[in-house]
Amino acid sequence: MNIRIMLVDDHPVVRTGMRALLEADARVRVVAEAASGQETLSRLDELASSPDGAPDLVLMDLQLGEGIGGIETTRRVRAAHPSTQVLTVTTFDAEADIVGSLEAGAVGYVLKDSPTDALIAAVFEAAAGRSALSPEVQQRLVRRLADPRTALSPREAEILEALASGASNREIARALFLSESTVKTHLAHLYGKLGVDSRTAALRVARERRLIR
Incomplete structure (x- = not known):
């Protein structure tokens, strides 16, 4: 399975590092990058009208500087391009962020300090539309369900x-x-x-x- 990915993060160094990590796997190709929510939506519209179409997966950070944040961007991406999955990749593990992202349509939520193998595995699961959650995130959701x-x-x-x-x-x-x-x-x-x-x-x-x- 080959996966076309878009990276969304407001830090160029992070995007560069993430691209290198992902493209070390021959099955993964990063086709676009964006630093803000609005740039993400505009770039996705352009890709969707191109011969190759919209990417399979967007890796979405939550904090995107000025303008709309990652949760609202996720909601708009899923509304405009339902065939494109969104995987939240962030440093934040607060319950509000986790629940907000999943409610907005993200298929998974992975922390940036996850091991490389775990991140790559999450990318393939998310691209296929299957849930992908870091262990810490799973624990928070289990505790939430245990005491609703x-x-x-x-x-x-x-x-x-x-x-x-x-x-x-x-x-x-x-x-x-x-x-x-x-x-x-x-x-x-x-x-x-x-x-x-x-x-x-x-x-x-x-x-x-x-x-x-």
């Missing part, structure tokens, strides 16, 4: 991330297209799941549990 009462919903994770940025209820509501009362309801549920009664405590516990970065 305390698991955060994707929306709650979004609100928690917004809290971490220092946003007010009004700012969170505006950013997520919600009413302030809905934000307050989500916060009440969040506090209950985390066993806290304040924003400061919520962020402290969330970071301790690796729910957010």
